[in-house]
Amino acid sequence: MIIAASSDVGKMRKANEDSYFVSDIIGENVVACVADGMGGHKGGKTASSMLCEYIETASYELDLFSKDSDKIVELLEGVIEGANEEIFLRAKSHEELSGMGSTLVMCVASPERVVCANVGDSRMYQINDDGINQITKDHSMVQEMVDKGQITPEEAMAHPNRNIITRAVGSDVELKIDFFKLQPKKGDKLILCSDGLTNMVSEDDIYYIVKNTHSPDEACEKLVNTANSAGGKDNITAVIIRL
Numbered sequence: 001m002i003i004a005a006s007s008d009v010g011k012m013r014k015a016n017e018d019s020y021f022v023s024d025i026i027g028e029n030v031v032a033c034v035a036d037g038m039g040g041h042k043g044g045k046t047a048s049s050m051l052c053e054y055i056e057t058a059s060y061e062l063d064l065f066s067k068d069s070d071k072i073v074e075l076l077e078g079v080i081e082g083a084n085e086e087i088f089l090r091a092k093s094h095e096e097l098s099g100m101g102s103t104l105v106m107c108v109a110s111p112e113r114v115v116c117a118n119v120g121d122s123r124m125y126q127i128n129d130d131g132i133n134q135i136t137k138d139h140s141m142v143q144e145m146v147d148k149g150q151i152t153p154e155e156a157m158a159h160p161n162r163n164i165i166t167r168a169v170g171s172d173v174e175l176k177i178d179f180f181k182l183q184p185k186k187g188d189k190l191i192l193c194s195d196g197l198t199n200m201v202s203e204d205d206i207y208y209i210v211k212n213t214h215s216p217d218e219a220c221e222k223l224v225n226t227a228n229s230a231g232g233k234d235n236i237t238a239v240i241i242r243l
Helices: 040-061 069-093 141-147 153-158 203-211 216-229
Strands: 002-008 018-022 030-038 104-109 114-119 123-128 131-134 178-182 189-193 236-242
Touching (some): 002 018, 002 030, 002 216, 018 040, 030 189, 069 104, 069 114, 069 178, 104 123, 104 189, 114 123, 189 203
Antiparallel strands (some): 018 030, 030 104, 114 178, 123 131, 189 236
């Protein structure tokens, strides 16, 4: 496996409220996550940083590298719920952090199996010779409108409410998490990213860049640069895992 990551403040924001974590490769396994904080500059960065730090600690303390996908789902659920409680309590006890929370997309990946979890509108894609496939589903106002047939996916990209999410880690005591299980093929590439990328760069362009760039490091940089060239309206984070 080859892993790369890049994060940039973008062209419009004063601070980068995105965070990410990529573990060491243990055996043939890696844990990776991207978190996009919300709740003002201080709250947003605090929430996303706390979430990634919690996952980093847990990834080395728990057996997240089990071959049993159901076991991994169970462990991930416990980790994310623990982070949710910690962020929620921090926000409740610090007025300046009130209302903070974070999106999350994370995966435990090996060449044999991938388990993914998501909350909010940060995404995971799978890229191979068959094309680009969005694995996660956004928890957002515009996604609900798409599901109801009120707008098209293309209209959602430019909708004024596209940044309103319906789930976030740390914003409430209760948290619903979606999980996905994959059996990848050799050479598949996984992309974990914040909406600062997907709101600026089309899926077709993401596919073209990643498919036609040999190095994951170079592909990450190209994705960030393309998002900035399109306006860079938000923080941009991308993690690429080549299996």
